[in-house]
Amino acid sequence: MNQNLIDYIRDHRKQIFENWLDKMQTLGMERIKNIISEQVYINMSSDFVHLILSDALQHQDTFVQDLEVFVKRVVKLGWPLSYLTNGTRTIGKVVLEGFVEYNENPIAPKTVQTELLYEFDEWLTPIYNNVVELYSNSWENTVMLQKVALQELSAPLIPVFDKITVMPLIGTIDTDRAKKIMENLLQGVVKHRAEVVLIDITGVPVVDTMVAHHIIQAAEAVRLVGAKCLLVGIRPEIAQTIVNLGINLNQIITKNSLKKGIEAALAITNRKIVEAELEE
Incomplete structure (x- = not known):
């Protein structure tokens, strides 16, 4: 990934998270806070955003495992898949807009813009796909366990x-x-x-x-x-x-x-x- 972009993410993580929260509110994702406390929502969101940004700063072999653990937490809380998918897309949008605004010289050449968008796609698309797959697997497993539990309770002797x-x-x-x-x-x-x-x-x-x-x-x-x-x-x-x-x-x-x-x-x-x- 572009080194200038990596430096921007490293130096503006707090600002990126705050902008992400604002954009998620406009997407209606804050309705989740109706069923949990605001502090829980902020803590979970902070963990999610920083997990994704950490992957941009330094690719770790344990990223998918860490993402799986987080997705299971989301499923356990009963949050929708849209929280993760919209959240992933919003991270990319916030980072890209912030990076363009931060640079004194706007990124004008189309070749530079194309390269930057390509790098973003190369970074976020696998994460997006992993999120969908992990959520689906975790949800199916949860439903299966609930079904087994209900079956055991449905015919007690x-x-x-x-x-x-x-x-x-x-x-x-x-x-x-x-x-x-x-x-x-x-x-x-x-x-x-x-x-x-x-x-x-x-x-x-x-x-x-x-x-x-x-x-x-x-x-x-x-x-x-x-x-x-x-x-x-x-x-x-x-x-x-x-x-x-x-x-x-x-x-x-x-x-x-x-x-x-x-x-x-x-x-x-x-x-x-x-x-x-x-x-x-």
């Missing part, structure tokens, strides 16, 4: 009494989630040595043929490993839908509430809830 477990289901059940339900049921029955499993569909908005099929499969799988399955939380509208669709749930014990389901489960395991008499 909870032991409530000795030999009795409950699986509360909330939300829509698709094929992927049905597989997770089946896995958790079978693993949980063995792990907790459950004799009765209650599947609570109180929070399931719609029970169609596919959902009923998955539930029947889960109940059959539980039976094969030596436990009984109860379907609880069947609301009147769900019961009507099941009847209208002609779905056969004869092999599954059904109850309209979790309370009645637990009472039935206790009866199956030869227990019941009784009120204790308090001594006066």
Whole structure:
């Protein structure tokens, strides 16, 4: 890169950053400050600008790794990709405009201008491409981890009494989630040595043929490993839908509430809830 340009960047880093902040404000990027403190925004922005400028001053083998660490911070905060892409372009614009204004003799010859623009493109384009790639990879990884976490939370098996477990289901059940339900049921029955499993569909908005099929499969799988399955939380509208669709749930014990389901489960395991008499 042009040595005069490098000297300008080294001597005017603070001014470059301040001008960058002003231009980012005109691009609407300061709206990010609505969700975080102004100091956090300034600190993050300062790290970003100085990271990019440091690459111009001295190419380091660790630059891409350092950039990756910063991009992960941006993704973790939930900031958009436009913050990084606009920020990268704005750095180039601020540096170029400041350098031209700083020089006493304007850069008039077209050959000099062309060389300068070429050097800028050679410097910033790889950074821009790295930013987009790193952000995309980090975002995809974050989404994947969140999906895995949600899947693990979407079908929990909870032991409530000795030999009795409950699986509360909330939300829509698709094929992927049905597989997770089946896995958790079978693993949980063995792990907790459950004799009765209650599947609570109180929070399931719609029970169609596919959902009923998955539930029947889960109940059959539980039976094969030596436990009984109860379907609880069947609301009147769900019961009507099941009847209208002609779905056969004869092999599954059904109850309209979790309370009645637990009472039935206790009866199956030869227990019941009784009120204790308090001594006066």
